[in-house]
Amino acid sequence: MKSIMLETALQYHNHTSYDPKEMSGHGLDWANQPNVYKEYPGIEPIQLSLEVLNSPSPSPLPQGGEGLKRKGVLPRKLASVLKDDAVSEIGSDSLNIDDLSLLLRLTNTLTAKSSHPGGDFYYRSAASAGALYPTEIYVATHGVKALDDGLYHFAIHRHALFPLRKGDFSNYVTAHVAHMGNKIPVITVFLTAIFFRSAWKYRERSYRYHLLDTGHVMENLTLALKALHLPFRLSYDFDDDPINHLLGLNETKEITLAMACITTIDGIHQPTKQNLDKLTETFRKASNTAKKEIDYPAVREIHLAGTPFLAQKGAMPDMGKEIGLATNSWIKISPSLNWSEILEYPDAMFNRRSQRHYAKNPMSKDSFIALLDTLLSKDFQGSDMVSSYEQSVGTGFIVNDIEGFSRGLYLLNRSDQSIGLVSSDVLTSQMARICLGQSWLTNASVHFLFMSNLDLLDQARGPRGYRYAMMTAGRWGERLYVASTAMGLGCCGIGAFYDMHAAQTIGLNGASWLLYLVAVGTIR
Numbered sequence: 001m002k003s004i005m006l007e008t009a010l011q012y013h014n015h016t017s018y019d020p021k022e023m024s025g026h027g028l029d030w031a032n033q034p035n036v037y038k039e040y041p042g043i044e045p046i047q048l049s050l051e052v053l054n055s056p057s058p059s060p061l062p063q064g065g066e067g068l069k070r071k072g073v074l075p076r077k078l079a080s081v082l083k084d085d086a087v088s089e090i091g092s093d094s095l096n097i098d099d100l101s102l103l104l105r106l107t108n109t110l111t112a113k114s115s116h117p118g119g120d121f122y123y124r125s126a127a128s129a130g131a132l133y134p135t136e137i138y139v140a141t142h143g144v145k146a147l148d149d150g151l152y153h154f155a156i157h158r159h160a161l162f163p164l165r166k167g168d169f170s171n172y173v174t175a176h177v178a179h180m181g182n183k184i185p186v187i188t189v190f191l192t193a194i195f196f197r198s199a200w201k202y203r204e205r206s207y208r209y210h211l212l213d214t215g216h217v218m219e220n221l222t223l224a225l226k227a228l229h230l231p232f233r234l235s236y237d238f239d240d241d242p243i244n245h246l247l248g249l250n251e252t253k254e255i256t257l258a259m260a261c262i263t264t265i266d267g268i269h270q271p272t273k274q275n276l277d278k279l280t281e282t283f284r285k286a287s288n289t290a291k292k293e294i295d296y297p298a299v300r301e302i303h304l305a306g307t308p309f310l311a312q313k314g315a316m317p318d319m320g321k322e323i324g325l326a327t328n329s330w331i332k333i334s335p336s337l338n339w340s341e342i343l344e345y346p347d348a349m350f351n352r353r354s355q356r357h358y359a360k361n362p363m364s365k366d367s368f369i370a371l372l373d374t375l376l377s378k379d380f381q382g383s384d385m386v387s388s389y390e391q392s393v394g395t396g397f398i399v400n401d402i403e404g405f406s407r408g409l410y411l412l413n414r415s416d417q418s419i420g421l422v423s424s425d426v427l428t429s430q431m432a433r434i435c436l437g438q439s440w441l442t443n444a445s446v447h448f449l450f451m452s453n454l455d456l457l458d459q460a461r462g463p464r465g466y467r468y469a470m471m472t473a474g475r476w477g478e479r480l481y482v483a484s485t486a487m488g489l490g491c492c493g494i495g496a497f498y499d500m501h502a503a504q505t506i507g508l509n510g511a512s513w514l515l516y517l518v519a520v521g522t523i524r
Contacts, residue, residue, distance in 0.1 A: 043163065079373070087230070110123070110156065127493055132209070134194050135193055136154075139190070189221060203294075207302055220482075223346075236468060317453070319394035330413060338370070345486065349482050359523055364402075368405065398427050398447040401521075434498050435497045481493070489523065
């Protein structure tokens with residue numbers, strides 16, 4: 001396809017916007033559907049233990065949270081996981097291969113099976129647009145007991161590791177990643193996206209889903225790290241080429257989007273920009289997912305435009321104040337005392353599904369305050385970029401049927417932990433039509449809205465800021481998914497809508513756009 005030469009987030013978002021007057025249906029090439037599992041032919045995988053999950057068989061499906069054990073910290077209530085800032089100090093020999101197995105299972109795992117004439121299909125704990133699962137997980141280890149130092153790919157369908165490189169790459173990683181501090185990473189987790197998996201269905205718009213879906217997995221990873229009391233640092237800012245080179249990716253097909261490092265207390269890293277051998281073509285070909293892959297230049301262009309990171313360009317504007325919505329008064333939100341959780345973490349994560357069968361019953365005030373509490377909980381540990389990541393997204397919500405709340409459009413002020421009524425207009429029916437006519441949205445109790453001023457985002461962080469905003473929106477969406485499941489509510493994220501109509505209906509200014517809508521409600 002023809003190059004578009006996109007250079008800013010605003011250009012890409014506008015270019016990939018849906019317009020009902022211009023949209024035409026397109027069929028899916030089912031014979032060329034992408035494979036959702038990455039394989040490395042000729043490499044013997046290392047099987048990870050299922051004992052930490054109390055699984056009586058080699059089934060890839062988890063058996064429930066009651067078998068999850070690591071130093072007595074699981075299972076727990078999700079509210080306690082989000083609000084607990086306790087961190088265990090760990091040395092470079094504190095973690096073993098079973099700890100890594102547990103961390104990976106909690107980050108993303110197979111959770112449900114459906115049978116079709118073409119074979120069985122497995123769904124996963126992290127949400128994904130169209131169940132296309134573009135996100136892959138890699139780990140680099142340093143001193144993990146019973147596992148050689150090296151780089152590995154996590155094979156989710158096998159719950160196993162493919163060894164890719166031998167050696168300790170902790171100093172290499174810290175040399176190319178921002179905001180990692182000066183501690184040695186004992187485990188580094190890399191999240192990547194394979195372009196064609198989402199592009200097969202969503203074409204040029206697919207980069208949005210690459211980022212949202214990576215945010216979903218990143219939130220599961222963050223919850224797991226907090227639940228296990230592990231010290232960690234997150235980063236969306238790194239030197240793309242050296243990291244992609246380390247992972248052996250074909251950068252025209254697969255790219256790194258986010259990282260997390262579990263850090264130790266007993267060593268200071270020595271950043272080393274060593275030269276690494278290029279992995280063979282066998283490794284690069286593993287990024288192929290179908291016999292015939294269509295290239296969508298807009299996806300590659302916006303990603304390449306965001307390759308330079310501008311962490312020191314200036315303060316990130318608070319997008320909640322820059323999207324054109326205003327309120328006359330703010331009401332302070334008191335932390336919820338009753339989350340009414342019927343499932344503990346991680347059972348809520350294992351049972352997460354996209355639920356669309358909403359009942360016409362009001363959501364309780366306690367449940368709704370708990371959802372707000374979920375979004376108000378601080379979500380980053382040990383990152384100098386906390387304000388940039390969080391402030392890249394403004395949050396609002398449309399109340400349809402919640403006990404004790406007037407219907408209308410509200411803003412959520414995360415820094416002041418307050419809400420303000422913007423308009424008393426009832427917009428859920430309009431938003432259902434704007435979301436490509438998905439009428440089930442009309443019955444949801446609330447629509448959460450994640451928005452950003454892309455013009456200011458470009459000015460503050462360049463096109464790489466688009467990664468900040470979209471992955472943050474994905475993280476908060478996944479948090480709503482898990483929290484809703486814990487409380488017996490239904491939740492479903494929507495990334496497909498008529499963009500200009502959505503912005504106008506909400507009342508956003510000309511440079512601001514809706515990034516993600518997440519509907520939550522009582523279910524039948």
